[in-house]
Amino acid sequence: MSTVSPPPDRRRRPRDYPLPDHGISGARLRRRVSANDLRHAVSNGFLRRVAHDLYVPHHGPASAEESAQQTLRALTADTSRVVGHETAAALWGFPGFGLDAPYHLVHPRRRSRTRHSGLVISHNADVAEEFISLSHGLQLTSPAWTWTDLALKRSLLDGLILADQALRPPRPEYESRTSALAHHAELALAVKARGRVNGVRRLRSIQQLARVGADSPMETALRFSMHQAGLPEPAVNEWLCDERGNRVVQPDLSIWDYRVAIQYEGWEFHSAAGQMLKDVRRQEDTEALGWLEVRITKEHMRSRAAAAVAKIARALRSQGWRCPSTFGHAL
Structure with a gap:
């Protein structure tokens, strides 16, 4: 007995509107598509809502790391925000940091902070362009600047461990990275750029004690x-x-x-x-x-x-x- 495929459901509306290629806020998305199109994209699986008024393109199952990166793109795309602190450390590969929410975002001073309770921890700081890098499709604070943010919140020893890890040349037999996250001169420049922030003397001491080569x-x-x-x-x-x-x-x-x-x-x-x-x-x-x-x-x-x-x-x-x-x- 043969089976006959049912005729296509011609009542289903085809997608006839553009979709973003990265995470985006609902406010920016509605400038490109109508509210009806947005609802259609979500209900048909073209977009995925990751938080209140934040959407990412849906391309099938994503790993936890890919999902986190998509969410970060939604939070930072077309804005002056950059990923920093513990979240930047995880993306750069500093040991001991996971890419988990809440995510740390840095906003320029005199700019309003992101309001996503439980999803984002906001920091206000003016970070010079030389300390902002592009990686994973995101704008991050550089490894050297990220180290200063982390070390300012930690003990001298913990800050030194992070500095040594930033300077550590990778071992090709164990990891895919081909170069150190930072060099001594970059750490020194980042410390100098912090000016008179509380704890800068400790930062300077750590930078002077840091050495290349420590494996653990x-x-x-x-x-x-x-x-x-x-x-x-x-x-x-x-x-x-x-x-x-x-x-x-x-x-x-x-x-x-x-x-x-x-x-x-x-x-x-x-x-x-x-x-x-x-x-x-x-x-x-x-x-x-x-x-x-x-x-x-x-x-x-x-x-x-x-x-x-x-x-x-x-x-x-x-x-x-x-x-x-x-x-x-x-x-």
Whole structure:
């Protein structure tokens, strides 16, 4: 028995009006289409309402990240608003930030703020064009400016961790990014541009303490604790080479004057049997070069890393270091 397809529903009205190619506010959309067309677009799935009077083109199922970006385009398209603070950090790829509502938007001073309770957190600031970048089809505060916004709300150590992450060169084997988010000069320019804002001295201190090469927040925290205690400043992720110039070992931190190599051992990674063997070989290679290896774990980092600092200090003394009278003043 054959089935006959029903005739097309000729009562359904075809779309005969233009649609936006990005998120848009209802007020701007109604300048292009009538209210009836807008209702037709929503009811037929051509547009999706993401918040009160905010619409995005509907192109089928979207991931949470794509949906968030569409909403941000709706909030910022054809306006002077830019994405900033935690939301910009998530889009740039700063670790520890998610692309979730409420979204942070920056408005020029003397401009009204966006009124979307629960969806938007508004900030008033005049951000120079040199600190605004285009990414993901959105205008964002640059990584350097985003760092200043975040660091002004955080402790010195947390701000330093973010600065190190901004300066960190990517590792191609683990991530798609090909360059650091920012350079020292960009951080310095952003700090200078903040003028006399409250906390700018802390920003300047953080920028001066930030270093290229730190792979993890714990490495930064260890280096900061060493600085606070008055230990010699270590180099970050520099290679130790043999007499022929061949790279042999890359410690997390290294104090060249006393040939002390410091490795932070993350328990989850270094507890695997295969990795433990690699760690033993690494220590043997380090010692064969005439260096002393110091291994630090999260247990050493408790109580402001007092045990870590003491362990490193003992290693330094065994290598000829004479601690100054200021050593340990911050512990």
